[in-house]
Amino acid sequence: xxxxxxxxxxxxxxxxxxxxxxxxxxxxxxxxxxxxxxxxxxxxxxxxxxxxxxxxxxxxxxxxxxxxxxxxxxxxxxxxxxxxxxxxxxxxxxxxxxxxxxxxxxxxxxxxxxxxxxxxxxxxxxxxxxxxxxxxxxxxxxxxxxxxxxxxxxxxxxxxxxxxxxxxxxxxxxxxxxxxxxxxxxxxxxxxxxxxxxxxxxxxxxxxxxxxxxxxxxxxxxxxxxxxxxxxxxxxxxxxxxxxxxxxxxxxxxxxxxxxxxxxxxxxxxxxxxxxxxxxxxxxxxxxxxxxxxxxxxxxxxxxxxxxxxxxxxxxxxxxxxxxxxxxxxxxxxxxxxxxxxxxxxxxxxxxxxxxxxxxxxxxxxxxxxxxxxxxxx
Amino acid sequence: xxxxxxxxxxxxxxxxxxxxxxxxxxxxxxxxxxxxxxxxxxxxxxxxxxxxxxxxxxxxxxxxxxxxxxxxxxxxxxxxxxxxxxxxxxxxxxxxxxxxxxxxxxxxxxxxxxxxxxxxxxxxxxxxxxxxxxxxxxxxxxxxxxxxxxxxxxxxxxxxxxxxxxxxxxxxxxxxxxxxxxxxxxxxxxxxxxxxxxxxxxxxxxxxxxxxxxxxxxxxxxxxxxxxxxxxxxxxxxxxxxxxxxxx
Numbered sequence: 001x002x003x004x005x006x007x008x009x010x011x012x013x014x015x016x017x018x019x020x021x022x023x024x025x026x027x028x029x030x031x032x033x034x035x036x037x038x039x040x041x042x043x044x045x046x047x048x049x050x051x052x053x054x055x056x057x058x059x060x061x062x063x064x065x066x067x068x069x070x071x072x073x074x075x076x077x078x079x080x081x082x083x084x085x086x087x088x089x090x091x092x093x094x095x096x097x098x099x100x101x102x103x104x105x106x107x108x109x110x111x112x113x114x115x116x117x118x119x120x121x122x123x124x125x126x127x128x129x130x131x132x133x134x135x136x137x138x139x140x141x142x143x144x145x146x147x148x149x150x151x152x153x154x155x156x157x158x159x160x161x162x163x164x165x166x167x168x169x170x171x172x173x174x175x176x177x178x179x180x181x182x183x184x185x186x187x188x189x190x191x192x193x194x195x196x197x198x199x200x201x202x203x204x205x206x207x208x209x210x211x212x213x214x215x216x217x218x219x220x221x222x223x224x225x226x227x228x229x230x231x232x233x234x235x236x237x238x239x240x241x242x243x244x245x246x247x248x249x250x251x252x253x254x255x256x257x258x259x260x261x262x263x264x265x266x267x268x269x270x271x272x273x274x275x276x277x278x279x280x281x282x283x284x285x286x287x288x289x290x291x292x293x294x295x296x297x298x299x300x301x302x303x304x305x306x307x308x309x310x311x312x313x314x315x316x317x318x319x320x321x322x323x324x325x326x327x328x329x330x331x332x333x334x335x336x337x338x339x340x341x342x343x344x345x346x347x348x349x350x351x352x353x354x355x356x357x358x359x360x361x362x363x364x365x366x367x368x369x370x371x372x373x374x375x376x377x378x
Numbered sequence: 379x380x381x382x383x384x385x386x387x388x389x390x391x392x393x394x395x396x397x398x399x400x401x402x403x404x405x406x407x408x409x410x411x412x413x414x415x416x417x418x419x420x421x422x423x424x425x426x427x428x429x430x431x432x433x434x435x436x437x438x439x440x441x442x443x444x445x446x447x448x449x450x451x452x453x454x455x456x457x458x459x460x461x462x463x464x465x466x467x468x469x470x471x472x473x474x475x476x477x478x479x480x481x482x483x484x485x486x487x488x489x490x491x492x493x494x495x496x497x498x499x500x501x502x503x504x505x506x507x508x509x510x511x512x513x514x515x516x517x518x519x520x521x522x523x524x525x526x527x528x529x530x531x532x533x534x535x536x537x538x539x540x541x542x543x544x545x546x547x548x549x550x551x552x553x554x555x556x557x558x559x560x561x562x563x564x565x566x567x568x569x570x571x572x573x574x575x576x577x578x579x580x581x582x583x584x585x586x587x588x589x590x591x592x593x594x595x596x597x598x599x600x601x602x603x604x605x606x607x608x609x610x611x612x613x614x615x616x617x618x619x620x621x622x623x624x625x626x
């Protein structure tokens with residue numbers, strides 16, 4: 001069996017101590033199930049992280065606020081990458097968990113912030129409740145042996161039903177403590193994130209909020225890399241590739257799919273909570289069909305079987321959409337559709353894998369090969 | 379071909395009155411079957427005899443209409459497929475069933491990592507058994523068809539089963555590959571304390587590996603015995619080849 005490390009592109013320009021150090025530090029996050037495993041990649045990663053940290057110092061608060069808004073949606077895209085890209089469960093209704101997370105955050109935060117001044121519990125509840133809801137929905141689907149396109153239909157139906165239900169919550173009778181759900185007008189005055197216990201409270205006004213979501217994104221990216229390259233990640237991929245074969249190795253595929261779906265629900269819930277706290281407002285259309293289609297488009301364009309694809313797909317297309325809208329175009333959604341079609345026709349695996357493949361071809365060696373058996377067991 | 383059982387003759391697998399109907403069609407009809415521990419036995423029969431349905435019932439893919447399945451004395455009739463695998467039953471599917479998008483080592487990693495031993499060592503050990511040591515880093519679509527079949531056999535034994543079910547393991551193989559597969563199955567059974575039940579059409583292959591043969595016909599056990607007895611049986615010839623080629 002080959003024990004060799006891959007011939008990594010550009011490593012010859014780096015001192016061996018740097019190569020060894022980066023290899024050692026990032027070893028748990030490396031593996032053939034993620035794009036970019038070389039020291040050069042990790043240097044680029046650190047540089048991008050530094051640029052992201054310096055960003056608020058070189059731009060306007062308005063842009064920082066906007067960028068934060070883009071980043072909070074990335075967690076929704078990542079949730080879809082985990083369950084669709086890696087596990088093969090095509091959910092068309094991740095926005096159900098996003099919306100539930102946002103509303104949960106709003107209700108808990110509006111009630112508790114007056115007492116504790118903080119939103120710690122609200123954020124926790126906004127992650128836990130969508131995860132529990134995902135377990136309930138997932139239990140009926142996966143233990144009922146529902147799969148393929150029927151999962152997409154059921155999840156889409158769930159998000160549309162939630163949109164309808166929350167849309168009918170207008171009036172004072174739909175008030176939970178201090179939180180009025182507000183029907184189609186939505187829930188207003190949702191508190192921004194604030195952590196701690198009085199009197200030691202840290203309120204996340206725009207710049208700290210930016211640092212918080214970027215920090216979460218980096219942590220989430222690394223955590224996902226660790227998971228998909230671990231034994232557990234291989235089981236997720238095995239379920240995606242061949243359920244019957246995987247079951248006959250002794251894996252309970254219903255349970256594995258349910259776990260992945262619940263983790264995806266929690267991530268989507270986190271995304272919704274961050275959105276509600278950033279926007280100080282949430283309304284039922286976040287669970288509507290247009291919003292439900294967005295993560296599917298982002299992930300498909302970026303590359304559904306890559307974590308980087310979800311990040312760049314979500315970030316790039318939101319930016320493009322926003323710029324087109326700012327330029328006065330009324331057809332930004334049409335532009336999204338055209339991009340989606342183009343990617344499906346010419347880069348069926350997504351833009352990020354296509355770019356990675358080009359880089360690999362130019363350099364003449366794969367950064368991802370020969371590491372299948374490297375120790376990355378979780 | 380060897381005769382007699384390698385083990386102590388105690389059954390590892392028993393079915394009593396096992397039955398499966400699909401609407402009005404009885405695919406498996408009250409089959410009583412005993413498989414002694416340590417044996418290699420074959421299940422043969424013409425198309426539609428109920429062999430694959432019988433395997434489906436043993437693995438848990440299908441739920442029986444009636445009867446029971448006992449494995450090592452335990453009633454496993456109601457268990458899910460993965461629960462049966464965890465008790466020691468493994469299956470090589472009829473059609474090639476591997477992870478086509480993954481490399482050889484990744485295909486072996488998925489079953490190997492279920493065990494408590496070092497995954498890397500296990501992968502190397504299994505690859506060595508199925509002659510794929512030098513091809514671990516290759517995508518599986520670069521393997522020949524025979525090698526892909528061996529890979530799946532390797533994947534099936536990677537979970538360390540006591541009972542290996544092989545559904546037409548030599549389908550599509552060359553004569554040399556078929557012979558090598560027979561040797562592989564015999565080696566596995568002898569060195570790994572396994573029992574094997576094989577569905578097969580190739581009578582030469584059956585002759586190479588099996589102690590006992592069971593002929594299924596119309597979902598029922600039609601004949602049981604050594605391959606010589608069964609192959610010479612005019613009634614067996616008749617159901618395989620039609621009335622005009624049969625005996626009296």
